[in-house]
Amino acid sequence: MRLHLGMISLRVLAVLLVAFGSALPRDADSRWAWPLEPRPDVVRTYEQPPTPYAAGHRGLDLAGRPGSPVRAVDDGVVTFAGSVGGVRSVSVDHGGVRSTYQPVDADVRRGARVARGEVLGSLLVAGGHCYPAACLHLGRRHGEAYADPAELLSHGGSVRLVPPSGPPPVPPPKARAPAGVTGLAAPVDAPVSSPYGMRVHPLTGELKLHDGTDFAAACGTDVRAAADGRVVAVTYDPAYGQRVVVDHGGGLATSYNHLAKAAVRSGATVQAGATVGAVGSTGMSTGCHLHFMVTVAGDPVDPAPLLR
Ligand SMILES: [Zn+2]
Ligand SMILES: [Zn+2]
Numbered sequence: 001m002r003l004h005l006g007m008i009s010l011r012v013l014a015v016l017l018v019a020f021g022s023a024l025p026r027d028a029d030s031r032w033a034w035p036l037e038p039r040p041d042v043v044r045t046y047e048q049p050p051t052p053y054a055a056g057h058r059g060l061d062l063a064g065r066p067g068s069p070v071r072a073v074d075d076g077v078v079t080f081a082g083s084v085g086g087v088r089s090v091s092v093d094h095g096g097v098r099s100t101y102q103p104v105d106a107d108v109r110r111g112a113r114v115a116r117g118e119v120l121g122s123l124l125v126a127g128g129h130c131y132p133a134a135c136l137h138l139g140r141r142h143g144e145a146y147a148d149p150a151e152l153l154s155h156g157g158s159v160r161l162v163p164p165s166g167p168p169p170v171p172p173p174k175a176r177a178p179a180g181v182t183g184l185a186a187p188v189d190a191p192v193s194s195p196y197g198m199r200v201h202p203l204t205g206e207l208k209l210h211d212g213t214d215f216a217a218a219c220g221t222d223v224r225a226a227a228d229g230r231v232v233a234v235t236y237d238p239a240y241g242q243r244v245v246v247d248h249g250g251g252l253a254t255s256y257n258h259l260a261k262a263a264v265r266s267g268a269t270v271q272a273g274a275t276v277g278a279v280g281s282t283g284m285s286t287g288c289h290l291h292f293m294v295t296v297a298g299d300p301v302d303p304a305p306l307l308r
Protein backbone atom coordinates (compact mmCIF):
# COMPACT_ATOMS: atom_id res chain seq x y z
CA MET A 1 0.00 0.00 0.00
CA ARG A 2 1.45 3.32 -1.07
CA LEU A 3 0.91 5.95 1.60
CA HIS A 4 0.48 9.57 0.66
CA LEU A 5 0.50 11.45 3.91
CA GLY A 6 -1.78 14.27 2.85
CA MET A 7 -4.50 15.63 5.09
CA ILE A 8 -7.28 13.55 3.65
CA SER A 9 -5.30 10.37 3.32
CA LEU A 10 -4.21 10.60 6.98
CA ARG A 11 -7.86 10.19 7.92
CA VAL A 12 -8.43 7.48 5.33
CA LEU A 13 -5.40 5.63 6.64
CA ALA A 14 -6.57 5.88 10.24
CA VAL A 15 -9.90 4.39 9.18
CA LEU A 16 -8.13 1.64 7.23
CA LEU A 17 -5.96 0.81 10.23
CA VAL A 18 -9.00 0.55 12.48
CA ALA A 19 -10.73 -1.71 9.96
CA PHE A 20 -7.59 -3.79 9.51
CA GLY A 21 -6.98 -4.04 13.24
CA SER A 22 -10.42 -5.42 13.97
CA ALA A 23 -9.98 -8.04 11.23
CA LEU A 24 -6.75 -9.42 12.73
CA PRO A 25 -6.89 -12.75 14.52
CA ARG A 26 -6.85 -12.35 18.29
CA ASP A 27 -3.73 -14.37 18.98
CA ALA A 28 -2.66 -13.15 22.41
CA ASP A 29 0.73 -14.90 22.21
CA SER A 30 1.86 -12.99 19.13
CA ARG A 31 0.63 -9.62 20.40
CA TRP A 32 3.05 -6.91 21.35
CA ALA A 33 2.51 -4.40 24.12
CA TRP A 34 3.02 -0.74 23.19
CA PRO A 35 6.58 0.26 24.19
CA LEU A 36 5.58 3.72 25.47
CA GLU A 37 2.95 4.73 28.02
CA PRO A 38 0.37 6.06 27.70
CA ARG A 39 -0.29 4.49 24.33
CA PRO A 40 1.57 6.74 21.87
CA ASP A 41 0.45 8.40 18.67
CA VAL A 42 1.85 6.89 15.50
CA VAL A 43 3.88 9.61 13.81
CA ARG A 44 4.97 7.60 10.81
CA THR A 45 3.93 4.18 9.58
CA TYR A 46 6.02 1.37 8.14
CA GLU A 47 6.87 1.72 4.46
CA GLN A 48 8.19 -1.33 2.68
CA PRO A 49 11.02 -0.24 0.38
CA PRO A 50 10.66 -1.35 -3.28
CA THR A 51 14.07 -3.04 -3.13
CA PRO A 52 16.13 -4.08 -0.09
CA TYR A 53 18.47 -1.10 -0.41
CA ALA A 54 15.97 1.54 -1.50
CA ALA A 55 14.62 4.30 0.69
CA GLY A 56 11.75 3.22 2.88
CA HIS A 57 10.79 3.35 6.52
CA ARG A 58 11.52 0.01 8.14
CA GLY A 59 9.62 0.58 11.35
CA LEU A 60 7.00 2.56 13.18
CA ASP A 61 7.66 5.98 14.71
CA LEU A 62 5.84 6.54 18.00
CA ALA A 63 5.57 10.00 19.55
CA GLY A 64 7.19 10.29 22.97
CA ARG A 65 8.86 12.68 25.36
CA PRO A 66 12.61 12.89 25.88
CA GLY A 67 13.50 10.55 28.74
CA SER A 68 10.25 8.54 28.56
CA PRO A 69 10.75 4.93 29.70
CA VAL A 70 10.90 2.55 26.73
CA ARG A 71 9.43 -0.88 27.50
CA ALA A 72 9.88 -4.34 26.00
CA VAL A 73 6.97 -5.25 23.72
CA ASP A 74 7.11 -8.86 24.90
CA ASP A 75 9.14 -11.31 27.00
CA GLY A 76 12.58 -11.90 25.53
CA VAL A 77 16.37 -11.70 25.70
CA VAL A 78 18.34 -8.53 24.95
CA THR A 79 20.53 -9.29 21.91
CA PHE A 80 21.96 -5.80 21.46
CA ALA A 81 22.37 -2.62 23.49
CA GLY A 82 24.69 -0.05 21.96
CA SER A 83 25.22 2.20 18.94
CA VAL A 84 24.26 1.44 15.35
CA GLY A 85 25.68 4.04 12.99
CA GLY A 86 25.88 6.47 15.90
CA VAL A 87 22.26 5.87 16.99
CA ARG A 88 21.74 4.28 20.44
CA SER A 89 19.67 1.14 19.98
CA VAL A 90 18.31 -1.89 21.83
CA SER A 91 17.23 -5.21 20.27
CA VAL A 92 15.23 -7.93 22.01
CA ASP A 93 14.76 -11.46 20.70
CA HIS A 94 11.36 -13.01 21.32
CA GLY A 95 12.15 -16.43 19.87
CA GLY A 96 12.44 -15.84 16.13
CA VAL A 97 11.05 -12.34 15.96
CA ARG A 98 13.12 -9.41 17.21
CA SER A 99 11.99 -5.99 18.30
CA THR A 100 14.34 -3.01 17.92
CA TYR A 101 14.13 0.35 19.68
CA GLN A 102 15.89 3.62 18.84
CA PRO A 103 17.11 6.11 19.89
CA VAL A 104 17.24 4.65 23.42
CA ASP A 105 19.69 5.12 26.28
CA ALA A 106 19.79 1.48 27.43
CA ASP A 107 19.39 0.41 31.08
CA VAL A 108 19.79 -3.25 30.10
CA ARG A 109 22.76 -5.28 28.91
CA ARG A 110 23.16 -7.82 26.16
CA GLY A 111 22.03 -11.25 27.39
CA ALA A 112 19.57 -9.90 29.98
CA ARG A 113 16.15 -11.53 30.16
CA VAL A 114 13.34 -9.01 30.08
CA ALA A 115 9.64 -9.33 30.72
CA ARG A 116 6.90 -7.79 28.63
CA GLY A 117 6.53 -4.16 29.75
CA GLU A 118 9.92 -4.08 31.50
CA VAL A 119 11.88 -0.85 31.04
CA LEU A 120 14.75 -1.20 28.54
CA GLY A 121 15.98 2.37 28.80
CA SER A 122 14.91 5.93 28.16
CA LEU A 123 13.97 7.71 24.96
CA LEU A 124 16.61 9.99 23.45
CA VAL A 125 16.12 12.84 20.99
CA ALA A 126 19.48 12.73 19.16
CA GLY A 127 19.46 10.31 16.27
CA GLY A 128 15.68 10.01 16.24
CA HIS A 129 13.52 10.14 13.14
CA CYS A 130 11.48 13.04 14.53
CA TYR A 131 14.40 15.27 15.53
CA PRO A 132 14.08 17.87 17.06
CA ALA A 133 10.92 16.22 18.51
CA ALA A 134 11.30 12.88 20.29
CA CYS A 135 9.90 9.66 18.90
CA LEU A 136 10.68 5.99 19.22
CA HIS A 137 11.47 4.07 16.05
CA LEU A 138 10.18 0.54 16.71
CA GLY A 139 11.36 -2.17 14.34
CA ARG A 140 10.38 -5.80 13.83
CA ARG A 141 12.77 -8.26 12.26
CA HIS A 142 12.51 -11.88 11.27
CA GLY A 143 16.15 -12.79 10.61
CA GLU A 144 17.37 -10.13 8.15
CA ALA A 145 13.87 -9.29 6.93
CA TYR A 146 11.89 -6.33 8.24
CA ALA A 147 8.15 -6.44 8.83
CA ASP A 148 5.48 -4.01 9.99
CA PRO A 149 5.36 -3.80 13.81
CA ALA A 150 1.80 -2.40 13.63
CA GLU A 151 0.52 -5.87 12.73
CA LEU A 152 1.55 -7.12 16.17
CA LEU A 153 0.51 -4.14 18.27
CA SER A 154 -2.98 -4.25 19.65
CA HIS A 155 -5.24 -1.82 17.86
CA GLY A 156 -8.20 -1.89 20.26
CA GLY A 157 -9.88 1.41 19.48
CA SER A 158 -8.59 3.82 16.90
CA VAL A 159 -5.06 4.32 15.70
CA ARG A 160 -4.11 7.96 15.56
CA LEU A 161 -1.64 8.95 12.90
CA VAL A 162 -0.42 12.47 13.52
CA PRO A 163 2.73 14.39 12.71
CA PRO A 164 4.90 15.13 15.78
CA SER A 165 4.25 18.86 15.49
CA GLY A 166 0.43 18.67 15.48
CA PRO A 167 -2.18 18.61 12.74
CA PRO A 168 -0.89 18.67 9.16
CA PRO A 169 -0.40 22.06 7.50
CA VAL A 170 -2.43 22.95 4.44
CA PRO A 171 -0.53 21.86 1.32
CA PRO A 172 0.70 24.74 -0.85
CA PRO A 173 -1.19 25.26 -4.09
CA LYS A 174 0.32 23.26 -6.91
CA ALA A 175 2.01 25.32 -9.59
CA ARG A 176 0.87 24.61 -13.12
CA ALA A 177 3.06 23.40 -15.94
CA PRO A 178 3.20 25.74 -18.95
CA ALA A 179 0.77 24.90 -21.74
CA GLY A 180 2.21 22.39 -24.16
CA VAL A 181 4.81 20.93 -21.80
CA THR A 182 4.08 17.22 -21.63
CA GLY A 183 7.04 15.52 -23.15
CA LEU A 184 9.77 15.00 -20.54
CA ALA A 185 11.74 11.76 -20.82
CA ALA A 186 12.17 9.67 -17.66
CA PRO A 187 15.62 10.48 -16.21
CA VAL A 188 16.24 6.84 -15.18
CA ASP A 189 14.57 3.50 -15.89
CA ALA A 190 13.43 2.72 -12.36
CA PRO A 191 10.16 2.55 -10.45
CA VAL A 192 8.85 5.59 -8.61
CA SER A 193 9.45 5.05 -4.88
CA SER A 194 7.89 8.28 -3.60
CA PRO A 195 5.65 10.63 -5.57
CA TYR A 196 5.46 14.42 -5.42
CA GLY A 197 3.15 15.65 -2.65
CA MET A 198 2.81 16.20 1.08
CA ARG A 199 4.63 13.64 3.20
CA VAL A 200 6.50 13.18 6.46
CA HIS A 201 10.19 13.66 5.71
CA PRO A 202 12.02 10.36 6.27
CA LEU A 203 14.85 12.00 8.20
CA THR A 204 13.44 15.10 9.90
CA GLY A 205 9.91 13.79 10.62
CA GLU A 206 8.44 17.10 9.39
CA LEU A 207 5.30 17.05 7.28
CA LYS A 208 6.12 19.08 4.18
CA LEU A 209 5.93 19.14 0.43
CA HIS A 210 8.00 16.41 -1.21
CA ASP A 211 8.97 18.64 -4.10
CA GLY A 212 9.90 16.01 -6.65
CA THR A 213 9.52 12.41 -7.75
CA ASP A 214 11.81 9.77 -6.26
CA PHE A 215 13.02 6.97 -8.49
CA ALA A 216 14.37 3.81 -6.83
CA ALA A 217 17.50 3.55 -8.97
CA ALA A 218 20.68 1.83 -7.80
CA CYS A 219 23.80 3.77 -6.83
CA GLY A 220 25.82 4.70 -9.90
CA THR A 221 22.93 4.46 -12.42
CA ASP A 222 23.28 7.00 -15.25
CA VAL A 223 20.92 9.95 -14.88
CA ARG A 224 19.73 11.44 -18.18
CA ALA A 225 18.50 14.90 -19.10
CA ALA A 226 14.70 14.86 -19.42
CA ALA A 227 14.75 17.28 -22.38
CA ASP A 228 17.12 19.42 -24.43
CA GLY A 229 18.47 22.34 -22.46
CA ARG A 230 21.37 24.13 -20.85
CA VAL A 231 23.01 23.22 -17.55
CA VAL A 232 22.58 26.28 -15.34
CA ALA A 233 23.85 24.93 -12.02
CA VAL A 234 26.05 22.13 -10.72
CA THR A 235 26.05 22.61 -6.97
CA TYR A 236 26.22 20.85 -3.62
CA ASP A 237 23.26 21.59 -1.34
CA PRO A 238 22.97 20.32 2.27
CA ALA A 239 19.47 18.95 1.53
CA TYR A 240 19.58 18.07 -2.18
CA GLY A 241 23.21 16.94 -2.12
CA GLN A 242 25.04 16.98 -5.43
CA ARG A 243 22.60 18.44 -7.94
CA VAL A 244 22.43 19.39 -11.58
CA VAL A 245 19.89 21.94 -12.81
CA VAL A 246 18.96 22.11 -16.50
CA ASP A 247 17.03 25.03 -17.99
CA HIS A 248 14.77 24.10 -20.89
CA GLY A 249 13.54 27.60 -21.75
CA GLY A 250 10.09 29.04 -21.26
CA GLY A 251 10.53 29.05 -17.48
CA LEU A 252 10.80 25.25 -17.33
CA ALA A 253 13.73 23.66 -15.51
CA THR A 254 14.54 20.17 -14.24
CA SER A 255 16.93 19.14 -11.51
CA TYR A 256 18.60 15.89 -10.58
CA ASN A 257 19.40 15.52 -6.88
CA HIS A 258 21.34 13.37 -4.35
CA LEU A 259 23.76 12.48 -7.18
CA ALA A 260 26.94 10.56 -6.46
CA LYS A 261 28.59 12.80 -9.05
CA ALA A 262 27.76 15.25 -11.80
CA ALA A 263 28.82 14.41 -15.38
CA VAL A 264 28.35 17.92 -16.80
CA ARG A 265 29.64 21.43 -16.13
CA SER A 266 27.57 24.53 -15.64
CA GLY A 267 26.98 26.22 -19.00
CA ALA A 268 27.02 22.99 -21.02
CA THR A 269 24.32 22.38 -23.61
CA VAL A 270 22.66 18.97 -23.24
CA GLN A 271 20.31 16.98 -25.41
CA ALA A 272 17.44 14.89 -24.06
CA GLY A 273 18.89 11.57 -22.90
CA ALA A 274 22.43 12.91 -22.30
CA THR A 275 24.02 11.65 -19.08
CA VAL A 276 24.13 14.46 -16.51
CA GLY A 277 25.33 12.46 -13.48
CA ALA A 278 25.12 9.24 -11.50
CA VAL A 279 22.56 8.22 -8.86
CA GLY A 280 23.81 8.59 -5.29
CA SER A 281 22.68 9.37 -1.75
CA THR A 282 24.28 12.76 -1.07
CA GLY A 283 22.53 15.40 1.08
CA MET A 284 19.47 14.50 3.17
CA SER A 285 18.85 11.05 1.79
CA THR A 286 18.22 7.63 3.34
CA GLY A 287 19.73 5.62 0.48
CA CYS A 288 20.55 5.77 -3.21
CA HIS A 289 17.70 7.16 -5.29
CA LEU A 290 17.07 9.97 -7.75
CA HIS A 291 15.04 12.95 -6.55
CA PHE A 292 13.84 14.44 -9.84
CA MET A 293 12.38 17.93 -9.73
CA VAL A 294 10.55 20.05 -12.27
CA THR A 295 10.12 23.77 -11.69
CA VAL A 296 8.06 26.30 -13.60
CA ALA A 297 9.18 29.88 -13.03
CA GLY A 298 11.04 28.56 -9.99
CA ASP A 299 8.05 26.83 -8.36
CA PRO A 300 8.08 23.05 -8.08
CA VAL A 301 5.37 21.15 -9.98
CA ASP A 302 4.45 17.47 -10.00
CA PRO A 303 6.78 15.84 -12.55
CA ALA A 304 4.53 12.77 -13.03
CA PRO A 305 2.02 14.19 -15.53
CA LEU A 306 4.86 15.72 -17.57
CA LEU A 307 6.76 12.47 -18.05
CA ARG A 308 6.18 10.59 -21.28
ZN1 LIG B 1 11.52 5.77 12.05
ZN1 LIG C 1 12.67 12.92 -3.07
